[in-house]
Amino acid sequence: MDLKKKILFFIFVAELAADCEQAVDPTRVIVAGGSLTEIIFFLGEESVLTAVDITSNYPGSATSLPSIGYVRALSTEGILSLNPTLILGEEDMGPPLVVDQIKSTGIDLRVIEEDYSLNSIKNKIICVAKILGIEKKGDQIFHEKLNSTIIDLQALSLFNQNNLKKVLIILNMDGTSPIVAGKNTSANGFIEMMGAENAVTGFDGWKPVGAESIIQMNPDMVIITERGIRNFESIDEFIEKTSLGFTSAGKNGKIFALDGMKMLGFGPRSPDTALELAKIIN
Incomplete structure (x- = not known):
């Protein structure tokens, strides 16, 4: 790996790590992305959810939460009207203009990276747990509920x-x-x-x-x-x-x-x- 590629790699890793840092106030969370909503319920932290997008249809109780619309066609006004303290989004959250507008307000917005692999699932779960300030709990739940399944699947x-x-x-x-x-x-x-x-x-x-x-x-x-x-x-x-x-x-x-x-x-x-x-x- 040449110097330029090394620098870009370390910048990427640093940005990824920053996106997983503990949020200052994870008490009113809006989620744009069904897998992230599932993770929050998986971690037993659904009480922090303020609203979700329409791909968040599992578990069934998630559908009773206020909706912000489709993950790729969000509205800045609609999201801000719910007074979130933290917004979690999947990579396809959009449109880009809305993402930029939300960032400009100073609201804590985290876009969670993934690469469609088995390791990515664990990384995403632990990242969300870190953001919510429950890293140890998240790691414990992961090992209790998923670790054996992943070992069997890998084999x-x-x-x-x-x-x-x-x-x-x-x-x-x-x-x-x-x-x-x-x-x-x-x-x-x-x-x-x-x-x-x-x-x-x-x-x-x-x-x-x-x-x-x-x-x-x-x-x-x-x-x-x-x-x-x-x-x-x-x-x-x-x-x-x-x-x-x-x-x-x-x-x-x-x-x-x-x-x-x-x-x-x-x-x-x-x-x-x-x-x-x-x-x-x-």
């Missing part, structure tokens, strides 16, 4: 890598075409957590693809979000209209509909979900 992931299976994750439908996950997505990270490989190799991000392309990918497992499956009356109709019956996944009965946040939110529920799927992929 099974390594085993599965000896016989790599292809997984296709579908977010929703664009007309008759499934919108599938390419590289550099949360779904790609989730697939790698299972010790599998993404059936999509030709692009980054989320894109609609046709039935012929899916048949050529020939995934061994297909997962569609519960939001996506609502476009169909049944899983059988979904399989028929997307031609998934011609794939290995369709032939072997490995097509599933799952809660998108549980799978792709990279919060406390994601390791358990990955572990259950990792057990049945081979």
